[in-house]
Amino acid sequence: MNVGVFLDRDGTINVDKEYVHKIEDLEFIPGVLEALTKLAKTDYKIIIITSQSGIGRGFYTQRDYEIFTKHMLEEIEKHGGRIDRIYYCPHHPDAGCDCRKPKPKLILDGAKDFDIDLSKSYMIGDKKADVDMGRNAGCKTISVMTGKGEKSEADYAAKNLVDAIDAIINKKV
Template identity: 40%
Template sequence: MKHPALFLDRDGVIIENCSNYVRSWADVAIFPQAVAALAAVRDCPYRIVLVTNQSAVGRGLISQATAEAINDRLLAHVRAAGGRIDAVYMCPHGPDDGCDCRKPLPGLLLRAAEELDIDLSRSVMIGDALSDVMAGQAAGARAVLLRTGRGGDQERLPGAADLPPFLVYDTLADALPAVIESP
């Protein structure tokens, strides 16, 4: 039987966005409410999957190994706080590279669904940008926009009204209890 998933963007959802890119662990500012929310849903039946665009790699600002080390350290922090993230899928490409994994395209979610036996129709994509909402919708998942990170500004963009309906919450701690349901 396929599993539902909670697909989570990283920057603006679990950690603060960094205007000059997250280039090292020193740039990481974790949202305490997000880590607490992940601990609270540790035993839920959903796979919890981080899906993140990291164009700093494609732009040559950091190496792939550095990006992976930052993600690994974040997962260790979440685990130490009692939370769970089951997998990380990262697009390392720049915006002009023409890949199929950079959100708003659904490539990361589709790959995770295939590799982790995920039922996309029972899954949720949670992010702080319209590109996250679009990726979730393109993959066939429900979409949630958080007002943390860029979400408050993204919600007011003219393009937001042109998308199919999506849910909006202030924080990950607000969203998770509301979107998790029995599979």
């Protein structure tokens, strides 16, 4: 079986400017591109799990999301990074969907698609819902203080994604 690192997007990888969907609003948190490059050299499957309720709220379209995502992935790859797949929830919070954080569905989908052993895998995010989702899926959890930096019961409290990836590579968590 494979192992995986599941990553939140807004507030963990890029600066959370609320409903980010325009290319000009993509701003990587300092050190993140280099950290992703380091992670890309490991055997971990690298998967982004992101809430895009702005689509369900009508703030932007699925097409806007896809254009933004393509650009973000190109920037990551340009620096030697790799994202194996992105799973997202496009629904309005009131829609009662089964994929919104902290429900574990999107992580479970990734685990199924990539044959991932979740007990040896990680979920990293800045919000309590990210940490709760990771725990609900049976992952180890890491919180970061970038973005919302919400208080949570994560297995490891990292300063940022750089620190989180170092902790994984150096087996501190």
